[in-house]
Amino acid sequence: MIELDHVGFWYHGQTDPVLEDITLSIGEGELVLLAGRTGAGKSTLLGTINGLVPHFTGGHLAGSVTVDGVATSSRPPREFAHLVGMVGQDPLAGFVTDTVEEELAYGMEQLGLAPQVMRRRVEETLDLLGIADLRRRALRALSGGQQQRVAIGSVLTTHPRILVLDEPTSALDPTAAEDVLATLARLVQDLGTTVVMAEHRMERVIPFADRMIYVPGDGSVIDGTPAEVLELTPIAPPIVQLGRLAGWQPLPMSVRDARRRAGALRPRLAASPQRTEPVAGPPVLTSSGVVVRYGPTVAVRGVDLDLHGGKVMAIMGRNGSGKSSLLWALQGSGPRQAGTVRVDGADPHELSSAKARKLVGLVPQTASDLLYLETVAAECAAADIESDAEPGHCRALLDRLAPGVDAEKHPRDLSEGQRLALVLAVQLSAAPRIMLLDEPTRGLDYTAKTALGRMIAGLAEEGRAVVVATHDVEFVATVADRVIVMAEGEIVSDGPAVEVLGSSPAFAPQVTKVLGPDWLTVADVETAIRQGVS
Amino acid sequence: MRGVFATYLLPRDLHPAAWWVWALGLAVAASRTTNPWLLLTIVAVACYVVVSRRTDAPWALAFRIYLYLGLVIIAVRVFFRIVFGGAEGSTIVLSLPEIPLPAWAAGIRLFGDVSAESLLGGLYDGLRLATMVICLGAANALANPKRLLKAMPPALYEVGTAVIVALSVFPQLAESVLRVRQARKLRGGASGKRFRALHAIIIPVLEDALDRSLRLAASMDSRGYGRAGRVEARARLFTGTLMIVGLLGVCVGVYATLDGSTPRFLAGPVLFTGVAIALVGFRLAGKRVKRTRYRPDRWRLAEVVVALSGIAVAVVLFASSSVDPTNLNPSLIDLSWPLLSWVPLAGVLFGVLPSFLTPPPLPPFAEQETQSTEPERVAA
Numbered sequence: 006m007i008e009l010d011h012v013g014f015w016y017h018g019q020t021d022p023v024l025e026d027i028t029l030s031i032g033e034g035e036l037v038l039l040a041g042r043t044g045a046g047k048s049t050l051l052g053t054i055n056g057l058v059p060h061f062t063g064g065h066l067a068g069s070v071t072v073d074g075v076a077t078s079s080r081p082p083r084e085f086a087h088l089v090g091m092v093g094q095d096p097l098a099g100f101v102t103d104t105v106e107e108e109l110a111y112g113m114e115q116l117g118l119a120p121q122v123m124r125r126r127v128e129e130t131l132d133l134l135g136i137a138d139l140r141r142r143a144l145r146a147l148s149g150g151q152q153q154r155v156a157i158g159s160v161l162t163t164h165p166r167i168l169v170l171d172e173p174t175s176a177l178d179p180t181a182a183e184d185v186l187a188t189l190a191r192l193v194q195d196l197g198t199t200v201v202m203a204e205h206r207m208e209r210v211i212p213f214a215d216r217m218i219y220v221p222g223d224g225s226v227i228d229g230t231p232a233e234v235l236e237l238t239p240i241a242p243p244i245v246q247l248g249r250l251a252g253w254q255p256l257p258m259s260v261r262d263a264r265r266r267a268g269a270l271r272p273r274l275a276a277s278p279q280r281t282e283p284v285a286g287p288p289v290l291t292s293s294g295v296v297v298r299y300g301p302t303v304a305v306r307g308v309d310l311d312l313h314g315g316k317v318m319a320i321m322g323r324n325g326s327g328k329s330s331l332l333w334a335l336q337g338s339g340p341r342q343a344g345t346v347r348v349d350g351a352d353p354h355e356l357s358s359a360k361a362r363k364l365v366g367l368v369p370q371t372a373s374d375l376l377y378l379e380t381v382a383a384e385c386a387a388a389d390i391e392s393d394a395e396p397g398h399c400r401a402l403l404d405r406l407a408p409g410v411d412a413e414k415h416p417r418d419l420s421e422g423q424r425l426a427l428v429l430a431v432q433l434s435a436a437p438r439i440m441l442l443d444e445p446t447r448g449l450d451y452t453a454k455t456a457l458g459r460m461i462a463g464l465a466e467e468g469r470a471v472v473v474a475t476h477d478v479e480f481v482a483t484v485a486d487r488v489i490v491m492a493e494g495e496i497v498s499d500g501p502a503v504e505v506l507g508s509s510p511a512f513a514p515q516v517t518k519v520l521g522p523d524w525l526t527v528a529d530v531e532t533a534i535r536q537g538v539s
Numbered sequence: 540m541r542g543v544f545a546t547y548l549l550p551r552d553l554h555p556a557a558w559w560v561w562a563l564g565l566a567v568a569a570s571r572t573t574n575p576w577l578l579l580t581i582v583a584v585a586c587y588v589v590v591s592r593r594t595d596a597p598w599a600l601a602f603r604i605y606l607y608l609g610l611v612i613i614a615v616r617v618f619f620r621i622v623f624g625g626a627e628g629s630t631i632v633l634s635l636p637e638i639p640l641p642a643w644a645a646g647i648r649l650f651g652d653v654s655a656e657s658l659l660g661g662l663y664d665g666l667r668l669a670t671m672v673i674c675l676g677a678a679n680a681l682a683n684p685k686r687l688l689k690a691m692p693p694a695l696y697e698v699g700t701a702v703i704v705a706l707s708v709f710p711q712l713a714e715s716v717l718r719v720r721q722a723r724k725l726r727g728g729a730s731g732k733r734f735r736a737l738h739a740i741i742i743p744v745l746e747d748a749l750d751r752s753l754r755l756a757a758s759m760d761s762r763g764y765g766r767a768g769r770v771e772a773r774a775r776l777f778t779g780t781l782m783i784v785g786l787l788g789v790c791v792g793v794y795a796t797l798d799g800s801t802p803r804f805l806a807g808p809v810l811f812t813g814v815a816i817a818l819v820g821f822r823l824a825g826k827r828v829k830r831t832r833y834r835p836d837r838w839r840l841a842e843v844v845v846a847l848s849g850i851a852v853a854v855v856l857f858a859s860s861s862v863d864p865t866n867l868n869p870s871l872i873d874l875s876w877p878l879l880s881w882v883p884l885a886g887v888l889f890g891v892l893p894s895f896l897t898p899p900p901l902p903p904f905a906e907q908e909t910q911s912t913e914p915e916r917v918a919a
Contacts, residue, residue: 055761057757057760057761060760061756061757061760081760082760082761083760083761083762083763083764083765083766084766085761086761086762086763086766087763089761091757091758091761091762093754093757093758095754098750098751098754098755098758099754099755099757099758100755100758101700101703101704101755101758101759101762101764102685102703103685103707106833106834107833110833110834111762112762112763113831113833114830114831114832114833115762115763115764115765115766115830116763116766117829117830117831118831119831120831120832120833120834120835123831123833123834124833124834127833141901141902143596145710159762160762163762163763333721336725338721338724338725339721358724358725358727359727362725362726362727366725367725369718369721369722369725371718371722373743373746374718374719374722374743375722375723375725375726376743377738377739377740377742377743388726391726391727392727417746431726432725432726435727
């Protein structure tokens, strides 16, 4: 179906090629997972499949890519619309029309299909994706998971034989992500569509994948079944790490595989991990009865929350459950209709924004909104002035969070992880005792996430209270002491991480699913094995 | 018979052009009169139809803004009469000191005496303009502007798409400005110079907009946009020339028709040939487009009813202005309550027919179905 023959790609004026001498052949009905670090060339590789690379992006493509016998160099991407369906990272950015039904029909209109055919296929696709009740809804008003399913549906209506997806679940909560992945698995099973997708959080995709292509970042690729490839890769989902640790051969690919072999592992483990509950001092932030509403919709409905220094709290919950609104209300710059927030005896909402950020720092969902200057050095200098800190303070913070960021680089050219570290440093330069992070793991690969985890642990050690709103269960399991789950603007569960995560099937990390509610991370297991041996 | 009527009244969205014809009919009627009673009746008719036939869509909820705009227009008109002299007439109601202006501004008067007649004139004039604006607002509220663009002839498809994309950019831009401004507050807000603060908002917003438009372009390209529209250069040149020549003819013809001093052969004949040539051009261009349209709006009986009711209002007011002009344009010389005659009033009331002679609009969400199945499940 897709043949890559000695494919190389580089941008003009850059010495390092993005892709180099890649030869691949992807057959019909395969589900291929593309993994690798951010900036390793995954999106570029995906783009070559319908010719967006190089027709749209520029740069030079060597070798040849053929799809269904047609070379992509011979025609523009639009001539592949009936063959390859392309779904981008941000579904909203790719929508051309404004209602679900019209969006589904758009591609077919371009291909000039007969009206009856269009009508029938729209109905079929609505049913296939389970979005029939959304047909007349405005696209902007849908939740993230619904938008992603509409985006998939809008390319499916042209009956493409290949579906290419770039991080389809990166912005979704665990349940919505499962929905989307289940839909994709069904397409592969029922319709025989070839699916190629890039995904950072591979733990969810690996059970479905027939094949895995790992892009290490030096231009080459490693190709094989997931079990083969994961033997070699430095990054791996927790379940594979657990398998490596226990020495299982072949490596487990799904929770079910691992569970069946876990019996042999249990005796080797010493007692379940002891989690010493640190004695909580007086809270650094107290809030009660916080209400946030936007017109008729209530985002936060009377939440009481205390934050303690030295502890990391995670807020989870589906998209639109009020996590962001709560963070903004606690920081003081977001709206708050009722309730009190007290930090050091002051309400940050009533202080000027310059004073409020000295009490509570917030890194918003799109962290790059905070950056507006041309170089990292300029951003750091501006942050020092804004925070009345001595010159060089912000840079010192940045060096501690992410050493070796080039001061002369444009913030946009940094990797996602480095940019997040820069924004965090800018916010920390005001020395707040409370740091709130809204969806910091979005778009981060495993390496960057580990680094972020270390940064967060460092902040907590310094006595700061850290709050992280995220969908990433595995990340929560490694960093958080306490977890609250929100639904419809209310807190539905609140407690130590091990209790909240362990007791809920939707939020349980993979290690918990394999070994039981006491175990959260591979690190827990590792310590226990070491204790068991000694 | 009952079955026919039930089918006719099945909820659906009417063709947007029908609502525009109706609204333009009302607006043309409003332009023929300054009688406040008639104008207020037209406004009431427009409001009633909007309330009974609009959906919950955002463009429909904007109707209120047009009403406010109408009030502003009236206020501005009256205010200008006060500022720039309003002494025509004998009944002086307000004496303001006149500000003497230099000789080069002769003919302009600032303040001074204000007469009731000129105030009333401003009020009537403003009311007429406000009514026309409200009629257009009614069309905007009842017809989905994007569907109207989709109903354009196929030759103009590309233009339509460009406009639709541009329209969706504005809410996105507003959204990112809000987001960035909020984020700005997190960095200490408006500290520093004004220019700096502006810079801090514009740069991220522009980056965002550029990023998004690139992604949209990539998405449109990979979904086949522009693929069916490929025409050879010669054919494109031919249809292009036809359309431009035709439109030039239309311009000349319209000018000649309106200006009595130009030679007559430039009026009717040139106008009609121009229209004909342009239509041929459109037709040819449209034929080459191999794109199809999903569920196009159809022009059926209900659309005819809506359009005719609007045209009827305009026709009645045109006809009655030649019979009885005084009641349509009340005298400003002697101050008295303007009179209202039956014929134009009845004519304006034609405009209210669509509120009960058309099918109701479809609800924006298909929620009713789920609600109706709920009790069954409970019963089962």
